[in-house]
Amino acid sequence: MSGYLDAAAGLPLHPAAAEALTAALADGWADPARLYGAGRRSRLLLDGAREAVADVLGARPDEVTFCASGTQAAQLAILGGLAGRRRVGTRLVHSAVEHSCVLHAAEQHVAAGGSAQSVPVDRDGRVDAGAFAAALDGAALASLMTANHEVGTRQPVAAVAAACRERGVPLHTDAAQSAGREPIPPGWSLLSASAHKWGGPPGVGVLADRTGTRWRSPLPADEREHGRVPGFENVPSAVAAAAALRAVAAEADAEAARLSALVDRIRATVAATVPDVEVVGHPTDRLPHLLTFSCLYVDGETLLHQLDRHGFAVSSGSSCTSSTLTPSHVLEAMGVLSHGNVRVSLHRDTTADDVDRFLAVLPGIVAELRTGLEGL
């Protein structure tokens, strides 16, 4: 039984990862760059982790590097991808609903004299592949996520990747929400992902770059991780991340079907039992485990606290829950109701019973928060 419904923010350590982590802490502590026995053991563990991750992501082992987080992986992909294409141009094309780590990298690029073009999304949160393609001429780099972290809508990555290939523009895809849950669409040049979203330990990001992609590190030179990521590798955590990814990928199809049915149940029940609710995100072309809705006249922060009191952990894109007091840029780009917003995201420990308990308490909580507003 688990009231933790915020898988999109991070997952508890997968049992396979916990086991691998303990073993690798004992065996993989030495410097993998050293040639003595303990160093070689670390190197073997790290290379094994790299192979496992590459296999699941559809990459070659030498295309995969470990770094400190999904955010760092995306920053390196964007800034390094742009640096590698400086002779061609400086324009970055991205969707309006990319994760803030991509948008902040774009801001830095613009502040340094580059340019960025944001492609709008429809009411479901999806870019039009044709509109994205039309923005690509003369672009240095494109960035489009596999699926959105706040509303679950999948993006047309394969179609955009084909358009990028025609024009010779490398495509970065942020696979943070789908890696380990769904196959990665083909055609990317740079990929970033985050291990704690699939049940690996926090503090592990994955950056992958296709052989032949022009990429130059935006950071000072360092020999670690093929010169892509500086600093001593976190071998035990990389090993644990790989173990978790292998385990979740093996059960991904069955889990996707199970969780997707639960999300359908939440979608239908919330719409039927909570008046004046706007369920947002694409109803079918979406991540299997995530659903977002907004409750009219309800304060998102209060709703989040009330759910927490009942033992449910969810997140919210409402402005009152953000440090900047602005609504989520994703909801803004979609043009949907932003207050009273709740994101529910499920995982392998979520049972049908957990979902039913959530659905049982939600209408009463919302009704209580709307006391005095009846008839509006």
Add this chain to the structure above:
Amino acid sequence: MIPLDQRGRRCPLPVIELARHIGDVGIGEIIAVAADDPAARLDIPAWCRMRGHDYAGETEAPDGTPVYSVRRRT
């Protein structure tokens, strides 16, 4: 047209006040909500969609506050 001053009030309050006061204007008439909460830019058009009113666009008050116009339809 009647004005509704929601300066300094955070969402969802401007939308709640708009719902309370939409009946103050006749059908086809406009209520103009001055609101500096950034969420109002999103939530007032969304409320119009959910309640079947027309969102009639954004202007700026002399003090720079955004003003969102809503035409009552029902």
